[in-house]
Amino acid sequence: EDKVVQSPLSLVVHEGDTVTLNCSYEVTNFRSLLWYKQEKKAPTFLFMLTSSGIEKKSGRLSSILDKKELSSILNITATQTGDSAIYLCAVMNSGYSTLTFGKGTMLLVSP
Amino acid sequence: DAMVIQNPRYQVTQFGKPVTLSCSQTLNHNVMYWYQQKSSQAPKLLFHYYDKDFNNEADTPDNFQSRRPNTSFCFLDIRSPGLGDAAMYLCATSRELGVSNYGYTFGSGTRLTVV
Numbered sequence: 001e002d003k004v005v006q007s008p009l010s011l012v013v014h015e016g017d018t019v020t021l022n023c024s025y026e027v028t029n030f031r032s033l034l035w036y037k038q039e040k041k042a043p044t045f046l047f048m049l050t051s052s053g054i055e056k057k058s059g060r061l062s063s064i065l066d067k068k069e070l071s072s073i074l075n076i077t078a079t080q081t082g083d084s085a086i087y088l089c090a091v092m093n094s095g096y097s098t099l100t101f102g103k104g105t106m107l108l109v110s111p
Numbered sequence: 112d113a114m115v116i117q118n119p120r121y122q123v124t125q126f127g128k129p130v131t132l133s134c135s136q137t138l139n140h141n142v143m144y145w146y147q148q149k150s151s152q153a154p155k156l157l158f159h160y161y162d163k164d165f166n167n168e169a170d171t172p173d174n175f176q177s178r179r180p181n182t183s184f185c186f187l188d189i190r191s192p193g194l195g196d197a198a199m200y201l202c203a204t205s206r207e208l209g210v211s212n213y214g215y216t217f218g219s220g221t222r223l224t225v226v
Contacts, residue, residue, distance in 0.1 A: 004153070034214045042115075042201065042217035043154075088154070098144070098208070099215065101153040 002027040004102035006089050012108045013079055021074040021105045023089030031094040033072050035063055038086040038104065046074070046087075079109045114138050117202050117218035124192050124225055132187040132221045134202030142208055143185040144215065145177060146201040154201055160185060161208060192225045199223075 003026040013019055025033065032050045036043035047056045049065035049072060056063050060083075063074045076083055086104040115136045124130040134143065142161050146154040158167045160179045174196070176188040189196055199222050203215040 009151075036214070041219040044217070045214040048214055098156055098159060100156075101146075103151065103153045 002091060002093060002100040004089055004091055004100055006087075006102035006105050008105060009103065010106040010108070012110060015079060015081060015109055015111050017079050017109075018075065018077045019079060019107065021076075021087050021089075021107070022071065023074070023102060024069075024071040025089075025091045025102075026070065027091045027093045027100070029094040030067070030070075031092045033065055034090045034092070034099065035072070035074050036088040036090065038088055039084075043088055076107075079107075081109050081111055083107060084109045115202060115204055115216050115218035117200075117221050119221060120219060122221055122223050124189075124223065126194065126225055127191050130189050130192055130223070132189075132200050132202075132223070134185045134187070134218055135183050136185075136204045136216075137183070138204055138206075138216060139182060140204035140206050140216070141182075142205045143179060144203040144205075145185070145187050146203065148199040148201055148220075149197075157187070189223075192223070194225050197223055197225045 005024050007022045032048050034048045035046040047063045052065050052067035060077045065072045086106050088104045090099040090101045092099050118133050144159040145157045148154040156168050157171045158177050174190050179185045199220045201220045202218040205215050
């Protein structure tokens, strides 16, 4: 059974801080890892990672995959209150082709 | 502009009273998924349709059923809701099994309360 573990489960930071969220996985025939941001509604897509060591970047957010360590990190620099959300990590295996999610990291950015 | 639409956003149902949640999409995607997300838990896949082919997860209770009458619509039927079925239900779509560069497209979810 595929498994995704995220840490920390929750995190409180001050505006302007930099945060690093972690995701580790066990999956048969890994295909890709995805990060989503979930506010009080649907998860919205952030990144998809398939290759180890290649950083994906979007504004203040960046993410990288380490296939050797079976993990990924999501970095947010210069955090803003609008970054407060649950960040979900999900993995897909090449066989079943559906996503398995972690429990998420709840991030709260205080002004 | 909404592409995956779930109705209603909030649903209150009585213990044991059948309830149906709906999902529609304007993306013409082949695959539609239903996830259950309880408080502080990971979204859990219940089932998915590839076109008209229904795929049930092994641990999805029999109490949960689904219908996909056409490409655009997919329904989640809970035959006899229990208190433990209170959750956010997320519908998602993808063009094919697996993901494109943009992952799944999610609806806004329906939050189900059972009283």
